[in-house]
Amino acid sequence: MKCPFCKQADSRVIDSRAAEDGTTIRRRRECNGCGKRFTTYEVVEKLPLMVVKQDGRREVFKRDKILNGVVRSCDKRDISMERIVALVNEIERDVRNTMEQEVPSSKIGELVMNRLKDFDEVAYIRFASVYRKFADISSFLEELKVLQAHKGEETKDK
Numbered sequence: 001m002k003c004p005f006c007k008q009a010d011s012r013v014i015d016s017r018a019a020e021d022g023t024t025i026r027r028r029r030e031c032n033g034c035g036k037r038f039t040t041y042e043v044v045e046k047l048p049l050m051v052v053k054q055d056g057r058r059e060v061f062k063r064d065k066i067l068n069g070v071v072r073s074c075d076k077r078d079i080s081m082e083r084i085v086a087l088v089n090e091i092e093r094d095v096r097n098t099m100e101q102e103v104p105s106s107k108i109g110e111l112v113m114n115r116l117k118d119f120d121e122v123a124y125i126r127f128a129s130v131y132r133k134f135a136d137i138s139s140f141l142e143e144l145k146v147l148q149a150h151k152g153e154e155t156k157d158k
Helices: 063-073 081-096 105-119 121-131 137-157
Strands: 011-019 024-031 037-043 050-052 058-060 102-104
Touching: 011 037, 050 105, 063 081, 063 105, 063 121, 081 105, 102 105, 105 121, 121 137
Parallel strands: 050 102
Antiparallel strands: 011 024, 024 037, 050 058
């Protein structure tokens, strides 16, 4: 690491500790040339994740879009913002763990739907009604049947 004072490339690490919830490493360094100390921060480099839309357009993944959709689907439900944020964090982690640089928006939508099924049934139906663009009551009833079947499978497993 190059010293910011004398520009010498040789320094040694004196102290290392986690910072910012463990996502960053803070290092205290001492220059071997001039003896001055300075601090550096090491973070994991995140490659931009691109979302491929239905029409083929690409845009940068925005966690806030998922958060806003989930918050709207949980409107007037007794669900804390802390639980909603935790759910969105899990969804984002799953999307990023695919290790793909481009993810279809449909894959993200299905992932949100699958998570909402077990999270809150009403929020799931609300999200599904927007995501699936129900054209009529029969398509809405079909989605309810899917949810009931899922709930029945869950009960059998317990």
